[in-house]
Amino acid sequence: xxxAEKLExxxxxxxxxxxxxTTHYCPGCIHGIVHRLIAEAIDELGIxxxxxxxxxxxxxxxxxxxxxxDFAEAAHGRAPAMATGLKRVQPDKIVFxxxxxxxxxxxxxxxxxxxxxxxxxxxxxxxxxxxxxxTGGQMAPTTLPGQVxxxxxFGRDVRAAGYPLRVCEMVATLSGAxxxxxxxxxxxxxxxxxxxxILTAFKVQMAGLGYSLVEVVSNCPTNWGMTPIxxxxxxxxxxxxxxxLGDFKVAEGVENL
Amino acid sequence: MHEEVIISGFGGQGALFAxxxxxxxxxxxxxxxSWIPSYGPEMRGGTAHCTVIISDExxxxxxxxxxxxxxxxxxxxxxxxxxLVKPGGYLIVNSSLxxxxxxxxxxxxxxxxANDLAYEIGNVRVANLVLLGALLGINPFVKLESVIQALEExxxxxxxxxx
Amino acid sequence: MSAKMLMKGxxxxxxxxxxxxxxxxxxxxxxxxxxxxEYMSRRMPQLGRVFLQAESELAxxxxxxxxACAGVRAMTSTSSPGFSLMQEGISYIACSMVPAVVVNxxxxxxxxxxxxxxxxDYSQMTKGGGHGDYKVLTLAPSTIQELVDHVGLAxxxxxxxxxxxxxIADGMLGxxxxxVELPEMRELRSPPAWALTGAxxxxxxxxxxxxxxxxxLEKINQQLQAVFRRxxxxxxxxxxxxxxxxxxxxxxxxxxxxxxxxxxRRAREAGIRVxxxxxxxxxxxxxxxxxxxxxxxxxxxxxxxxxxxxxxxVRIATCCQVPIRFFGKMGGIVPLPEDILAEIExxxxxxxxxxxxxxx
Numbered sequence: 093x094x095x096a097e098k099l100e101x102x103x104x105x106x107x108x109x110x111x112x113x114t115t116h117y118c119p120g121c122i123h124g125i126v127h128r129l130i131a132e133a134i135d136e137l138g139i140x141x142x143x144x145x146x147x148x149x150x151x152x153x154x155x156x157x158x159x160x161x162d163f164a165e166a167a168h169g170r171a172p173a174m175a176t177g178l179k180r181v182q183p184d185k186i187v188f189x190x191x192x193x194x195x196x197x198x199x200x201x202x203x204x205x206x207x208x209x210x211x212x213x214x215x216x217x218x219x220x221x222x223x224x225x226x227t228g229g230q231m232a233p234t235t236l237p238g239q240v241x242x243x244x245x246f247g248r249d250v251r252a253a254g255y256p257l258r259v260c261e262m263v264a265t266l267s268g269a270x271x272x273x274x275x276x277x278x279x280x281x282x283x284x285x286x287x288x289x290i291l292t293a294f295k296v297q298m299a300g301l302g303y304s305l306v307e308v309v310s311n312c313p314t315n316w317g318m319t320p321i322x323x324x325x326x327x328x329x330x331x332x333x334x335x336x337l338g339d340f341k342v343a344e345g346v347e348n349l
Numbered sequence: 350m351h352e353e354v355i356i357s358g359f360g361g362q363g364a365l366f367a368x369x370x371x372x373x374x375x376x377x378x379x380x381x382x383s384w385i386p387s388y389g390p391e392m393r394g395g396t397a398h399c400t401v402i403i404s405d406e407x408x409x410x411x412x413x414x415x416x417x418x419x420x421x422x423x424x425x426x427x428x429x430x431x432x433l434v435k436p437g438g439y440l441i442v443n444s445s446l447x448x449x450x451x452x453x454x455x456x457x458x459x460x461x462x463a464n465d466l467a468y469e470i471g472n473v474r475v476a477n478l479v480l481l482g483a484l485l486g487i488n489p490f491v492k493l494e495s496v497i498q499a500l501e502e503x504x505x506x507x508x509x510x511x512x
Numbered sequence: 513m514s515a516k517m518l519m520k521g522x523x524x525x526x527x528x529x530x531x532x533x534x535x536x537x538x539x540x541x542x543x544x545x546x547x548x549x550e551y552m553s554r555r556m557p558q559l560g561r562v563f564l565q566a567e568s569e570l571a572x573x574x575x576x577x578x579x580a581c582a583g584v585r586a587m588t589s590t591s592s593p594g595f596s597l598m599q600e601g602i603s604y605i606a607c608s609m610v611p612a613v614v615v616n617x618x619x620x621x622x623x624x625x626x627x628x629x630x631x632x633d634y635s636q637m638t639k640g641g642g643h644g645d646y647k648v649l650t651l652a653p654s655t656i657q658e659l660v661d662h663v664g665l666a667x668x669x670x671x672x673x674x675x676x677x678x679x680i681a682d683g684m685l686g687x688x689x690x691x692v693e694l695p696e697m698r699e700l701r702s703p704p705a706w707a708l709t710g711a712x713x714x715x716x717x718x719x720x721x722x723x724x725x726x727x728x729l730e731k732i733n734q735q736l737q738a739v740f741r742r743x744x745x746x747x748x749x750x751x752x753x754x755x756x757x758x759x760x761x762x763x764x765x766x767x768x769x770x771x772x773x774x775x776x777r778r779a780r781e782a783g784i785r786v787x788x789x790x791x792x793x794x795x796x797x798x799x800x801x802x803x804x805x806x807x808x809x810x811x812x813x814x815x816x817x818x819x820x821x822x823x824x825x826v827r828i829a830t831c832c833q834v835p836i837r838f839f840g841k842m843g844g845i846v847p848l849p850e851d852i853l854a855e856i857e858x859x860x861x862x863x864x865x866x867x868x869x870x871x872x
Contacts, residue, residue, distance in 0.1 A: 141712035156718045162708040164581050165720035167604050170574035173566070177578020178708060180562045181536050185710055206567035369689065376518055376691050385688035388544055388627065409774025411688045412846050
């Protein structure tokens with residue numbers, strides 16, 4: 093072993109904040125990338141011992157198995173309320189929620205809007221893949237017009253099912269929001285930008301500046317019925333025009349972090 | 350002794366507060382006491398009443414429908430409670446606002462122009478206390494001194510101005 | 513000044529919680545419990561503790577869940593429609609085995625109902641209420657003093673069993689004032705080892721109610737059931753009043769029980785031997801003690817401000833040993849002592865019940 097160390101140099105390893113376990117995510121799913129980036133950020137910021145995560149209901153319901161930090165599992169959509177309770181009684185801790193589009197933008201819209209609006213000093217990672225993955229591919233609040241899902245077999249008809257919700261644009265209007273950005277993870281450049289945003293979001297919380305939310309335009313190869321590569325191309329071609337990447341709210345003081 | 354009192358008036362006339370004073374006075378005299386307000390959606394202008402029970406025995410229901418003593422501060426309260434006062438009981442009427450007359454002969458009715466008297470004293474808002482004084486004058490189930498002591502100890506908080 | 517002070521039920525709930533070391537309160541305005549929220553909004557910040565008006569009861573109960581996960585004493589309060597909204601969170605809290613306290617100041621229902629006192633959430637509170645197999649230890653105070661005592665006790669029992677505990681009150685108890693003696697302010701307790709406080713120097717803690725593996729969830733259920741069996745064995749509370757020589761036993765809890773007391777005193781004055789059996793815990797229900805009473809009285813009269821919800825527990829307890837008559841008021845009507853007295857007299861005269869139900 094000692095001999096090997098002399099010959100080899102570790103250039104890539106599992107972040108400390110990521111548990112040594114196999115995830116249940118489908119091949120090609122972006123969840124794995126986002127998990128890793130969050131864990132890297134926790135390591136780099138040295139906050140593993142004071143971070144508390146909150147898992148949603150959805151594909152990432154078991155996220156608490158994958159991060160090596162204290163974790164709670166919330167009721168569907170209620171993660172921001174639960175995070176509020178956890179953070180308010182221990183403001184020195186770093187509290188984040190990890191939520192999908194059904195969880196955050198449908199059943200939990202009330203909780204996210206009010207948590208952001210109160211300027212809760214917590215961080216949300218919002219994974220938007222325009223579909224309910226865990227239940228098998230039903231329409232999500234963020235499903236694109238015309239998109240076929242198992243509950244919009246003829247494509248999402250906006251006259252009947254309404255329009256896809258743009259969460260960042262909406263919550264960025266709230267005074268309690270400090271940092272609201274949309275990123276994706278479809279190529280190394282975007283992954284690096286996402287990592288930077290995750291770091292910034294945590295720093296915003298550590299500095300006590302208010303709510304930070306990072307939306308990740310994500311994929312679902314399984315329920316979209318595509319290969320992983322195709323799904324990334326589909327994001328670029330179909331999702332990014334509707335959900336443009338960018339910074340929607342960067343409050344005063346955030347840029348200096 | 351067992352006294353069941355209803356005090357009723359427009360919201361803002363101080364019916365609930367007068368009842369609280371009476372309750373504090375009963376407590377200070379070592380009795381069993383209870384106070385319960387009517388509570389409803391109205392904030393101002395609606396009819397508000399409270400029920401006070403002062404007794405030598407533990408109080409079961411704080412809600413009663415036939416008071417042994419009743420103070421009515423406004424006409425709707427008169428209409429509602431005048432028929433309900435128990436025979437042998439007392440009805441104190443704010444005659445500054447209530448024009449109706451009671452035809453009952455089985456109760457003691459005392460008419461007090463409370464708003465006018467309060468105005469003469471210099472504060473029209475104490476009409477409730479004028480009437481409470483009148484009740485205790487004719488039916489002294491607690492001492493006036495106990496009420497005065499309660500008043501000194503429990504002057505209501507001013508509702509903060511929200512602007 | 514007297515050692516006792518006059519307090520409105522809702523304010524007594526709040527102050528008692530504070531003195532029991534409640535570190536976080538989350539609530540939403542709803543009559544007839546709003547004074548709890550208002551009182552907390554003044555007092556909690558003064559003490560450097562957490563008060564938060566939530567956007568809904570749904571959010572309030574999940575904030576409670578979060579604070580409870582952090583290992584602090586936390587509480588919410590509500591009234592019937594809000595309590596319905598909280599069922600989701602309550603089920604999660606029950607399965608997660610974190611201590612928390614919920615006070616329900618019941619009002620008339622169903623639906624929006626009204627804001628007057630009622631006892632119609634009994635089944636919801638004592639039989640589970642939310643989804644899944646769980647029950648919640650539920651204390652049923654009948655005076656403002658007891659309300660104070662029970663809120664403090666609720667926190668202790670919640671800690672003891674790592675479970676959510678309810679206090680079942682109603683609009684009358686919430687709104688009325690009575691003299692109370694408040695307990696001393698207690699020390700805040702430090703977070704237990706299972707709490708989510710950051711994995712510093714220990715393996716990470718997880719609090720979840722998700723067990724995808726069925727045998728694992730069965731095991732969790734068995735653990736929960738074991739807790740409930742312990743609660744049923746050790747926490748049954750009830751009180752009797754003039755029951756030793758009674759021919760008739762009235763069974764009532766909370767507000768109905770205190771009104772029944774007055775009726776009982778008047779009936780006794782008229783020479784009728786009637787007494788009261790008052791469950792203080794409605795879950796666990798005092799089945800055994802009431803069953804024993806059933807063996808030595810001629811008749812029972814169940815009085816509730818509902819259509820007869822506790823009545824079902826009385827039937828289970830008494831096993832058809834004794835005729836049961838039911839007198840219930842619904843929709844926010846509070847029974848008068850005279851009403852109950854009339855029922856007692858009707859029993860002695862062998863009259864059919866004024867408001868009777870089949871059975872027994």
